[in-house]
Structure formats: C-alpha cells, structure tokens
Amino acid sequence: MNRSFVCDIEALADDAWLLRFGDQLDPQLNARVHAIARRLGGEHKPHWLRGLVPAFASLGVFFDPAADPAHIHEELLALLAMDETPVVDASAQAARTVEIPVVYGGEFGPDLESAAAELQMSPQQLITRHSSGVYTVAMIGFAPGFPYLAGLDPALALPRLATPRARVAAGSVAIGGAQTGIYPRESPGGWRLLGRTPKVLFDPARATPSLLLPGDRVRFVAIEADRFADAAP
Structure with a gap:
C-alpha cells in the first residue's frame, strides 16, 4: 500500500x-x-x-x-x-549492510545476565535474538558516530538504568528503551550493556569519520573474547 x-x-x-x-x-x-x-x-x-x-x-x-x-x-x-x-x-x-562483531557478556557486557533475567530468557537466548536482527541506522546523534538503531525486537526492549554509569567503554553495544546502539567513545551512559565491539565507530582521521551512516543496515555477529583484538579494524 x-x-x-x-x-x-x-x-x-x-x-x-x-x-x-x-x-x-x-x-x-x-x-x-x-x-x-x-x-x-x-x-x-x-x-x-x-x-x-x-x-x-x-x-x-x-x-x-x-x-x-x-x-x-x-x-x-x-x-x-x-x-x-x-x-x-x-x-x-x-543501503549498505555493515557487520559489527560483538563479544557478548562478561566484562564486555556487564548487563547481559541481569537484562536476560528481566526479559525472562537465558543470556544465550538474548544474544541470539539480539544478533539475529537487521537494524537500520535511524540517525547519528548523542556523540559523533553514535548510531541510533531501529528494528529492535520489541521483546528485547529494556528501560535505561535508574542511575547512569559515569563511564561506558568505547564500542559498548547496548539497549535503551526500544532501541539498540553502540557507544563510539568512552562516555557516561545509562543504556544496558550487552557486549562490546572492537570496531572504531568514529575516527576523524578517516576519509569518512563515522563507520556507520544514516540509512545503513547493521548486523551484529557474536564472536568469542579471544577474537576481540583480531576483529579490530
């Protein structure tokens, strides 16, 4: 229609x-x-x-x-x-499709287990559902290179933390409300941290500083922690 x-x-x-x-x-x-x-x-x-x-x-x-x-x-x-x-x-x-490698859980995603419990699923189920989606970069905002990603499974929506963290590591993959996103640099933040990518989301020295652009499609690919350094750009 x-x-x-x-x-x-x-x-x-x-x-x-x-x-x-x-x-x-x-x-x-x-x-x-x-x-x-x-x-x-x-x-x-x-x-x-x-x-x-x-x-x-x-x-x-x-x-x-x-x-x-x-x-x-x-x-x-x-x-x-x-x-x-x-x-x-x-x-x-x-639209481009960009694959983002992610190490989920542990020190890379400190909120994974509590988020899964809140959603009444196992951590692996949350990883599977989050990484099976195809997301669209709705806009870039909050910080240079921060992608607000549309297309999150409604069953994975989570409220932000009541008290934001003072420091969130660069590359952190998170859920905030009905959206998912990636922190491009270390900053304060209140989204639920599921994992982290080694990809550099914003580099002013690159010809195109932002790795992701509005309208791009994004797929998350779960990787093991020992591959984190190898998956960096």
Whole structure:
C-alpha cells in the first residue's frame, strides 16, 4: 500500500530548511527521511546543497548562503510531490549492510545476565535474538558516530538504568528503551550493556569519520573474547 506522507518545511537557519515528516519513532517515516536524503545527495545533487542531517522523522537541508532560500524551498516542494513508493524502495536497495562483531557478556557486557533475567530468557537466548536482527541506522546523534538503531525486537526492549554509569567503554553495544546502539567513545551512559565491539565507530582521521551512516543496515555477529583484538579494524 502506498502510504501518504505529510511534510512541513520550516526555516532552521538562514542557510537551512528543516523537512519535518512527523514527531515519532516510525520506521516508514525514517525510511522516507533517508530516501529524500539519498535523492538530494545523489548523482544529481543540486549545486546549492552543502549538507544533510537526517534524524528520526526530519531532515536538515543546509544550502549555500548565497543561494535564494525561496527558490530552494520550491525545489524541495517539487521533490516531495514526487511519487513516494519508488523513492523509498530505491533507498532500501542502495543501503549498505555493515557487520559489527560483538563479544557478548562478561566484562564486555556487564548487563547481559541481569537484562536476560528481566526479559525472562537465558543470556544465550538474548544474544541470539539480539544478533539475529537487521537494524537500520535511524540517525547519528548523542556523540559523533553514535548510531541510533531501529528494528529492535520489541521483546528485547529494556528501560535505561535508574542511575547512569559515569563511564561506558568505547564500542559498548547496548539497549535503551526500544532501541539498540553502540557507544563510539568512552562516555557516561545509562543504556544496558550487552557486549562490546572492537570496531572504531568514529575516527576523524578517516576519509569518512563515522563507520556507520544514516540509512545503513547493521548486523551484529557474536564472536568469542579471544577474537576481540583480531576483529579490530
């Protein structure tokens, strides 16, 4: 079924428009955000475009300050008026799939056992269900390179810790509410820590600093602790 989307275009700054599709966590809204971002930043990228910032249900469009905002507004309206279904389908086909190795449990995932008990399953069942999902990078936020991943099995949703940790290790794979994510660097955090990846999520020295980008697909692959160093980039 072809779903109808309503989008408001708001001024975000003198050199930016905000395309707002809604205000909730909705996979179809997020897919629409990424579809529009891919089209705008693709082969026929407009000369005035300077940057795109996808979020859960909105897209920041930054343009050349010398360009005419009214003209860009008209171009965005024309883009949004196009048939939506083929755009979303093309976006899904173009998305990368990135595999993330994870050592679950023990010192790498100190909340695995308590989370499994709270969910009334064994730690291995939690690992299996968490690593069998295919997730979508809904947005990057909180810290450079931090991916908010949509697609968590609803049966694995967990509340955040009542008291956040002062230090969470870089690479920690965690669940917070109805989402899963990966801490790109050591920082405070209140999500439930299931495991850790040796992959570097953000490196400013790389051509593309963030390992994961909005719209990417992510698969977690469980590995043994003795393979942690070997699985690093």
